[in-house]
Amino acid sequence: MIKGLIVTCILCLVTVLAGAAEVSEELIGDKGEGSRAIPVHLIPLIEEEGQKISPDDEPLLPFSVRQTCGACHSYDTVKTGWHFNAVDANVAPGRSGQPWILADGGTGTQIPLSYRLWPGTFKPEQLGLTHWKFTELFGRHIPGGGPGELESDNPDEVVRGFISGKLEINCLSCHDADPAHNQAEYALQIARQNFRWAAAASCGFASVSGSAASMPDTYDPLMPQMPDDPKLVPPTIIYRENTFDHKKQVFFNIVRKIPAERCYFCHSNSDIGQTGEGKWATDEDVHLAAGLTCVDCHRNGLEHNITRGYEGEAAASINPLASMLSCQGCHSGEDLTTETTAGRLGAPQPRHAGIPPIHFDKLTCTACHSGSWPRQKTIRTKTSLAHALGTCSVDKSDDVLPHIIYPVFAKQPDGKIAPCKLIWPAFWGSLKEQEIVPINLEIARQGAELIAGKTLTSIGDWPSLTEESIAKGLALASSQGGIGGEPVYFCGGKVYRLDDKGKLIATEHAAAKPYLWPIAHDVRPAAQSLGAVSCRDCHSTNSPFFFGEVEIDTPVVSEKGSVKKMVAFQDLNPVYTKLFAFSFVFRPLLKVVALGSCAILGAVLLLYGLKALACIVKALSEN
Amino acid sequence: MFGIVSITAFLVVFSGICAHCIASAAAKGYRWRPIDILKTLVHLFTLLFLEQKLNVVGILRKLIYLLALLCFVILLITGFYPVLTHGEQISGYLLMLHATFAPVFAGCLAVLAVMWAHNCRFNKSDWPRLQRIIYPRPSQRGGIHREAANPIRVDDTLNNGTSREPVTPRHTLLQRICFWLIVVLALPVILSIVLSMFALFGTKGQEFLLDTHRYSALLLALIVIVHTYLIIQAKLKQ
Numbered sequence: 004m005i006k007g008l009i010v011t012c013i014l015c016l017v018t019v020l021a022g023a024a025e026v027s028e029e030l031i032g033d034k035g036e037g038s039r040a041i042p043v044h045l046i047p048l049i050e051e052e053g054q055k056i057s058p059d060d061e062p063l064l065p066f067s068v069r070q071t072c073g074a075c076h077s078y079d080t081v082k083t084g085w086h087f088n089a090v091d092a093n094v095a096p097g098r099s100g101q102p103w104i105l106a107d108g109g110t111g112t113q114i115p116l117s118y119r120l121w122p123g124t125f126k127p128e129q130l131g132l133t134h135w136k137f138t139e140l141f142g143r144h145i146p147g148g149g150p151g152e153l154e155s156d157n158p159d160e161v162v163r164g165f166i167s168g169k170l171e172i173n174c175l176s177c178h179d180a181d182p183a184h185n186q187a188e189y190a191l192q193i194a195r196q197n198f199r200w201a202a203a204a205s206c207g208f209a210s211v212s213g214s215a216a217s218m219p220d221t222y223d224p225l226m227p228q229m230p231d232d233p234k235l236v237p238p239t240i241i242y243r244e245n246t247f248d249h250k251k252q253v254f255f256n257i258v259r260k261i262p263a264e265r266c267y268f269c270h271s272n273s274d275i276g277q278t279g280e281g282k283w284a285t286d287e288d289v290h291l292a293a294g295l296t297c298v299d300c301h302r303n304g305l306e307h308n309i310t311r312g313y314e315g316e317a318a319a320s321i322n323p324l325a326s327m328l329s330c331q332g333c334h335s336g337e338d339l340t341t342e343t344t345a346g347r348l349g350a351p352q353p354r355h356a357g358i359p360p361i362h363f364d365k366l367t368c369t370a371c372h373s374g375s376w377p378r379q380k381t382i383r384t385k386t387s388l389a390h391a392l393g394t395c396s397v398d399k400s401d402d403v404l405p406h407i408i409y410p411v412f413a414k415q416p417d418g419k420i421a422p423c424k425l426i427w428p429a430f431w432g433s434l435k436e437q438e439i440v441p442i443n444l445e446i447a448r449q450g451a452e453l454i455a456g457k458t459l460t461s462i463g464d465w466p467s468l469t470e471e472s473i474a475k476g477l478a479l480a481s482s483q484g485g486i487g488g489e490p491v492y493f494c495g496g497k498v499y500r501l502d503d504k505g506k507l508i509a510t511e512h513a514a515a516k517p518y519l520w521p522i523a524h525d526v527r528p529a530a531q532s533l534g535a536v537s538c539r540d541c542h543s544t545n546s547p548f549f550f551g552e553v554e555i556d557t558p559v560v561s562e563k564g565s566v567k568k569m570v571a572f573q574d575l576n577p578v579y580t581k582l583f584a585f586s587f588v589f590r591p592l593l594k595v596v597a598l599g600s601c602a603i604l605g606a607v608l609l610l611y612g613l614k615a616l617a618c619i620v621k622a623l624s625e626n
Numbered sequence: 627m628f629g630i631v632s633i634t635a636f637l638v639v640f641s642g643i644c645a646h647c648i649a650s651a652a653a654k655g656y657r658w659r660p661i662d663i664l665k666t667l668v669h670l671f672t673l674l675f676l677e678q679k680l681n682v683v684g685i686l687r688k689l690i691y692l693l694a695l696l697c698f699v700i701l702l703i704t705g706f707y708p709v710l711t712h713g714e715q716i717s718g719y720l721l722m723l724h725a726t727f728a729p730v731f732a733g734c735l736a737v738l739a740v741m742w743a744h745n746c747r748f749n750k751s752d753w754p755r756l757q758r759i760i761y762p763r764p765s766q767r768g769g770i771h772r773e774a775a776n777p778i779r780v781d782d783t784l785n786n787g788t789s790r791e792p793v794t795p796r797h798t799l800l801q802r803i804c805f806w807l808i809v810v811l812a813l814p815v816i817l818s819i820v821l822s823m824f825a826l827f828g829t830k831g832q833e834f835l836l837d838t839h840r841y842s843a844l845l846l847a848l849i850v851i852v853h854t855y856l857i858i859q860a861k862l863k864q
Contacts, residue, residue: 357825597820600732
């Protein structure tokens with residue numbers, strides 16, 4: 004009995020101590036004390052092994068963000084954030100977003116990739132992209148973490164990973180307000196496989212030279228020795244003079260309210276063929292023009308679960324503000340019993356005069372207010388993530404892959420129509436029992452080069468594919484075997500395959516459907532929203548909203564120039580939509596007839612009403 | 627909510643009409659044989675025809691009335707079918723049909739208002755009947771059967787046999803009341819939807835206008851049904 008009590012007491016004590024230990028894990032920077040003032044970040048730099056960096060260290064190592072920032076902020080909590088958690092299969096994918104796009108001009112490939120389970124995207128592994136290769140390709144616009152921190156199973160990549168280091172979360176990508184912060188330098192370091200040095204290189208007080216990619220497998224970055232080949236420069240960091248104070252501390256210009264320019268590095272768009280062709284000719288988002296910044300709406304706490312801002316986000320997000328920080332949340336208010344959120348940050352409450360309420364059931368706010376004004380034919384646009392905008396060696400040509408079509412007004416899973424960006428996937432793959440497996444890009448490239456008889460470039464526009472060349476490619480893939488199914492080529496919404504006689508056939512296929520993701524920015528002012536001029540902005544027989552032409556982007560020469568009507572993406576009957584639009588021709592007449600009828604009815608009522616009044620007056624007078 | 631209100635209202639009105647129809651038929655000694663029912667239906671059908679005695683204005687009036695009735699039926703079906711069956715708002719082809727026939731109905735209503743207003747105006751002879759409807763005396767309660775059988779006697783009864791003033795028959799008075807209610811209700815029905823087409827009202831205003839349109843249209847529909855029933859009754863009596 005006594006022994007049992009003792010054991011129970013010990014267990015309780017252990018539990019309490021464990022709980023206390025857990026509580027004590029909260030770091031000094033995890034919870035603010037309530038002051039809106041920004042704490043000055045004068046802190047020591049710490050390298051990845053946890054040692055403080057001194058300017059006279061030999062060799063001089065880059066600081067580790069995980070160690071330096073993680074001294075005061077729980078890194079493990081931060082890395083659960085939306086920008087870093089794509090590789091976590093337990094995270095709800097939420098609404099489909101912009102994918103990473105693997106584009107290869109030589110093989111006629113552009114394929115949407117995502118670690119998240121967004122329908123229509125492929126897992127990078129399906130294309131033979133390991134986490135390490137993915138980081139090398141797309142790390143330029145990843146603020147670290149995610150695939151950049153995962154261990155590789157490939158022994159070669161383990162060796163290379165030791166040289167390059169891990170791509171830790173780079174807090175400075177967003178929180179460094181130093182004007183000298185250079186995110187393009189970060190991208191450059193990723194291209195050189197200098198993952199360990201990338202964050203430090205982007206700072207204004209450090210400079211990195213050399214390339215881990217060029218180092219031999221035997222190179223040890225912690226005990227560097229100069230390679231025999233003088234052309235090979237190992238990654239080296241230099242901290243500028245006066246970076247360290249007398250306590251060997253360094254000042255970081257860290258802000259909570261991240262400037263929009265920081266976000267813009269990864270979240271910029273550039274429409275091709277727009278008037279003026281330049282940012283100077285285009286207006287920025289109306290919210291930014293009004294003085295807000297991105298993070299006024301896209302907010303997060305320590306766990307960095309930033310709000311994406313779409314309607315219905317609350318169902319997929321643990322961010323308590325997810326339901327409030329949407330268009331509707333700020334402008335119309337949420338149905339809260341205790342308080343209203345309408346007018347948040349001075350958001351004007353929309354009047355929507357003359358807009359029948361049915362529109363709010365059928366359309367997202369962005370349908371009328373976001374993106375560029377729809378035109379008769381969609382345009383192409385470039386994005387930071389897809390086209391490496393803002394980096395040093397970006398291909399500025401208009402035709403460079405991937406081709407993103409925009410704006411496409413398409414029906415969303417919630418039944419509302421939203422403006423979207425679109426890409427038509429194009430890739431070589433195998434079809435087995437209706438299951439699509441993309442062929443590893445390297446294998447596809449080898450095949451394409453074998454047919455072309457030359458080395459193919461991977462950048463630029465589509466190759467000019469003919470039916471003949473596709474047939475040759477498919478025949479080659481069939482003869483090689485080992486792809487585990489029927490070889491096929493997907494592009495422009497069609498699947499190309501060989502029939503029993505070896506003849507090429509093209510049919511529409513669900514797997515070749517375009518991938519669309521809704522957009523929210525740039526938001527136009529109310530006066531420039533759809534419907535501001537008249538109903539005929541959308542309800543006319545040639546309105547781009549319903550009858551605009553969506554480009555079918557394909558490398559197949561014979562299919563070039565083909566288009567699809569916008570209405571096809573809206574799950575609407577085209578005949579009905581056309582008739583409905585046509586009915587608006589008669590709407591003025593309807594108004595005239597109805598108002599005229601009302602006038603006559605009113606006149607009759609008035610006439611006989613007055614007569615009745617006269618009778619009453621007369622009767623009362625007689626009495 | 628609107629769906630429940632609509633279903634209830636239609637059930638009440640149709641039940642009332644059926645009950646009245648059966649009761650008056652029973653009072654007249656109507657025999658519910660198939661041949662009699664067929665005869666009645668044929669008779670009802672012939673009511674749609676243009677009578678030879680009608681002059682040009684009469685023909686025009688009847689044609690407009692029939693057109694209005696056709697529009698009313700279409701508007702009734704297109705407007706209430708999705709609400710009553712699916713609990714949804716009107717949309718799609720039904721909406722287009724609704725919007726196509728609505729101005730025609732409005733126009734017909736305006737013309738009919740002009741053509742019928744004089745005949746449907748209230749006069750002195752309506753007053754005693756109105757008093758009897760509002761304050762029925764025990765002897766006149768349930769007098770409908772006797773009234774139908776012998777209108778002259780009813781008129782005498784209504785005047786207590788003391789007055790020589792002509793008294794409007796009950797169904798005529800009800801027709802007049804229905805007519806003026808239709809004219810009055812047509813205004814909110816039409817104006818609520820037309821005003822919503824102008825950039826005058828915001829979302830709350832639009833919702834209010836839509837509700838006004840729905841409920842006033844429901845009321846209008848019920849009154850038009852009653853009015854039509856009264857006209858048919860009157861024609862059958864003739």
